[in-house]
Amino acid sequence: MSFKSGLLAGVFALGLFSTPALAQDAATIAAAETLRDQALNDNIAYEYTRDVTTLFGPRPAGADTDHAAAAWAADWMRAHGFENVRVETFPLVGWNRGAESVEIVGVGAQKLSAAALGHSIATPAEGIEAEIVHFTSLDALNAAPVGSLNGKIAVVDAGQMPRTRDGSGYGPLSRVRSQGPKAAKDRGAVAFVMRSAGSDHHRMPHTGTTGYHDGVVPLPSFALSAPDADQVARLVAAGQPIRMKLFSSASTYETHSQNVIGEIRGATRPDEVIVLGSHMDSWDLGTGAIDDAAGGGITLATAKIIADAGRPARTIRVVLYGAEEVAQPTDHGNGGGAYVRNIGAEIEKHIIAGESDLGADNIYDLGLPPGTQNSEFAQKALAVLAPLGIAAGGEERFGGVDIAPLARNGVPVFGLSQDATRYFDLHHTADDTFDKIDPVQMRQNVAAWVALVKLIADSEVDFRAIAAANTASIASN
Numbered sequence: 001m002s003f004k005s006g007l008l009a010g011v012f013a014l015g016l017f018s019t020p021a022l023a024q025d026a027a028t029i030a031a032a033e034t035l036r037d038q039a040l041n042d043n044i045a046y047e048y049t050r051d052v053t054t055l056f057g058p059r060p061a062g063a064d065t066d067h068a069a070a071a072w073a074a075d076w077m078r079a080h081g082f083e084n085v086r087v088e089t090f091p092l093v094g095w096n097r098g099a100e101s102v103e104i105v106g107v108g109a110q111k112l113s114a115a116a117l118g119h120s121i122a123t124p125a126e127g128i129e130a131e132i133v134h135f136t137s138l139d140a141l142n143a144a145p146v147g148s149l150n151g152k153i154a155v156v157d158a159g160q161m162p163r164t165r166d167g168s169g170y171g172p173l174s175r176v177r178s179q180g181p182k183a184a185k186d187r188g189a190v191a192f193v194m195r196s197a198g199s200d201h202h203r204m205p206h207t208g209t210t211g212y213h214d215g216v217v218p219l220p221s222f223a224l225s226a227p228d229a230d231q232v233a234r235l236v237a238a239g240q241p242i243r244m245k246l247f248s249s250a251s252t253y254e255t256h257s258q259n260v261i262g263e264i265r266g267a268t269r270p271d272e273v274i275v276l277g278s279h280m281d282s283w284d285l286g287t288g289a290i291d292d293a294a295g296g297g298i299t300l301a302t303a304k305i306i307a308d309a310g311r312p313a314r315t316i317r318v319v320l321y322g323a324e325e326v327a328q329p330t331d332h333g334n335g336g337g338a339y340v341r342n343i344g345a346e347i348e349k350h351i352i353a354g355e356s357d358l359g360a361d362n363i364y365d366l367g368l369p370p371g372t373q374n375s376e377f378a379q380k381a382l383a384v385l386a387p388l389g390i391a392a393g394g395e396e397r398f399g400g401v402d403i404a405p406l407a408r409n410g411v412p413v414f415g416l417s418q419d420a421t422r423y424f425d426l427h428h429t430a431d432d433t434f435d436k437i438d439p440v441q442m443r444q445n446v447a448a449w450v451a452l453v454k455l456i457a458d459s460e461v462d463f464r465a466i467a468a469a470n471t472a473s474i475a476s477n
Contacts, residue, residue, distance in 0.1 A: 025380075028458045031309070032384050036451035039305055045297035045446050046439045048076070049360075052296065053287040053434045061281040061323035061334075062094030062255035070280055073260045073296070073320055080304050082262030082318070089258040090338040092323055095119045097284055098249030102193065102222055105129060105245045108235055113225040114193070115285065116248045117177060118209035118326055120221040127247035128153070128191050128220060134236045138176045141183045150188035153244050156180050157195040157229050167358065167420035173197035177223070178211035178327070185218035191246050192221040195229035200425035203227050207283050208325075208428045215329040220248050257281065257322030259335045264303050266457070267311035273346075274316050274456055275353035275411075276302060276449070277402045279324035279335065286432030290423060294437060294445075295356035296320050302449040312457035314351065321402040324357070336405040350411045352456060352463045355400030356449070359426075360442040361419040365393030366452070369412035369463050371470030377461045384451045388444055393417055412467040414456075416448050 052059075056069040070087055077085045095118055102114035132153045135141045141156055158176050161169040174197055181192040196206035205225045210217055224232065235242055260280060266272060278295025282288020303316045321335030328334065340347060352369065366385060368378055373395060382392055398404055399413030407413050419441075426432045456463075 028455065029380055029384060031458070032451045032454040035305055035309055035454055036384060036388070036447045039301070039447035039450045040443050042301065042305060042443065042446060043439065044304060045294070045301035046437065046442050048297035048300055049289060049293045049437055050434055052293045053289045057287050058284045059280060059282045059288055060095070060284045061257045061326045062092045066257060066281050066322070070258045070260050070320070070322070073280065074262070077260070077262035077300070077318070081307055082303070083265050085262040087258050087260050088338065088342055089256045090322070090335070092255050092257045093328055094253050094255040095326065096251050096253065098122070098251060100222070100248045100250070101246070102224065103245050104242055106243045108240060108242065112228040112231070113203045113205055114222045114228065115205040115207045116250050117221040117223055118207055118283070119212070119217050119252065120210055120248060120250050121217050121219070122250045123191070123220045123246055123248050127245050129243060129245040130190055132193070132242045132244050134232070138180055138183065141180060141187070144187050146186065147188050149184060152189055153191045153193060153246070154180070154184035154187070154189040155193045155232065157233055159195070160226060161197060161199040161424055163199045163421050163424070165364065165419050165421050166417065167423060169199070170197060170424055174208065177208055181210055181217065181219045181221045182213045189219065192219045193244070193246070194223050196223040196225055198226065198424050198427060198429065201226050202425070202431065204429045204431055206428040207285055209327045212327050212329050220246060222246060222248070257335065259322050259339050260320040261317065263315050263317040264307040264312065266313050266315040268313045270315050271349045272314040273350045274314055274453060275350060275403065275406065276316065276318045276453065277321055277353060277355040277400065278357055279322070279402055280320040281323055281325050282432070283325060283428050285428070285430040287434060288432060289434045289437055290359040290426055290432050291428065292324070292357045294360040294442065298356045298360065298442065298445045298449055301446045302453055305446070305450050306454050306457065312454065314457045316453060316457055319402070324402055333405045336402040340405040340409055347406070347409055347411065350406060352412045352414060353399060353403040353406045354414045354416065355403045356416070356445070357400050357402070358418040358420050359423045360437050360445055361422065362441045362444050363388070363390055363416045363418050363448045365391050365417045367393040367396030367415035367417065369414065369467040370395055370397065371466040372461070372463060375466070377455070377459060381452055381455055384455065385448055388448050390448055410464065410468070412463040414452070416445070416452065418445065
């Protein structure tokens with residue numbers, strides 16, 4: 001018996017809990033604690049992550065491995081007791097990396113470690129050779145006069161991403177990746193190169209999607225590993241004119257991706273749906289273990305552990321979203337958007353959603369929807385999560401890329417914040433492989449998800465009504 005359960009038992013003995021409602025509440029808390037402790041000794045999430053990364057390797061959106069992994073995951077759900085399992089497809093522009101190279105030519109000639117950004121267009125067959133113009137920020141590139149980069153290669157080195165627990169340094173660098181090629185093109189550049197959006201100092205570049213603008217990717221675009229970006233910066237500081245030669249045979253093709261959906265039907269309120277999200281696709285350089293096979297393992301294990309103890313009151317639906325990683329010529333929200341379009345009016349019965357997409361290292365805080373951070377439910381949840389080292393976090397409104405379309409359509413979201421200190425060392429690199437998963441920390445993730453989702457599933461809390469009222473109150477003020 002846990003400390004909390006023992007305390008509740010003592011309170012009952014004193015007769016302080018006398019109503020059926022309070023007794024039911026205490027039983028729900030005790031059940032959540034029991035499942036939390038059970039999950040700390042359960043390896044199903046770790047085994048799922050091992051299998052999907054081993055059997056299918058990289059799973060670029062729309063590729064054959066993406067399709068095969070989705071079919072396998074649907075079979076996995078069926079074999080583990082999930083219901084209403086289905087694979088829902090949607091059209092997609094896929095991308096093949098092809099061959100690529102980046103080097104300095106002429107004075108200081110040397111090969112550089114680089115990778116094309118996702119959905120980058122190819123160079124001409126002979127490559128692109130030109131002088132570089134070096135910028136230390138996206139703002140500096142945007143401030144360059146139109147025409148000042150005619151025939152040049154724009155290089156943006158916005159500095160090394162800091163290692164932080166919340167991963168907050170990533171956003172500014174991802175904007176360089178998505179917006180930089182367009183800014184460079186507008187000023188006459190023939191190609192774009194950036195320092196990788198990562199916190200490591202390994203000689204491994206970080207890929208990641210660049211942006212479509214008016215339906216096209218403007219330029220051939222590449223990311224340098226951190227040591228190579230430093231090398232270029234030193235040459236620039238020494239006053240050395242630099243010429244680069246870039247080559248890419250990247251190409252796009254028409255294909256599809258898919259969402260894999262399965263659920264544990266609720267016993268008494270099956271129409272009230274809790275969505276647990278992650279994404280199935282990965283980048284092609286590694287095997288997508290931390291990004292994001294781990295999230296699939298965590299959410300699937302959560303639903304299964306809860307179901308094995310008896311049906312929850314509400315339905316728990318796990319969605320392995322497709323094509324989270326890639327931009328598209330027209331932004332329809334990829335897997336998250338497809339899911340919202342397919343459920344239609346059923347979205348009104350979606351009471352809350354959460355997403356696991358930041359690796360599998362320890363969870364340290366809980367974010368709840370507007371209006372619920374200081375509620376009775378929050379107090380219960382934090383009491384159950386406290387033994388895992390989890391404290392109260394801030395208000396959660398966005399939730400993650402895949403469940404953002406749900407959030408924009410009125411579905412409240414929660415967040416269990418994972419420690420991202422080392423995540424961006426590995427993110428979008430060849431080093432994103434299964435050996436980077438720490439099984440002990442992954443079990444802590446599952447325990448947190450199981451405890452929280454069990455409490456939500458068996459509660460009477462109307463998160464939608466609370467969030468809507470809170471949002472309306474803020475707007476009126």
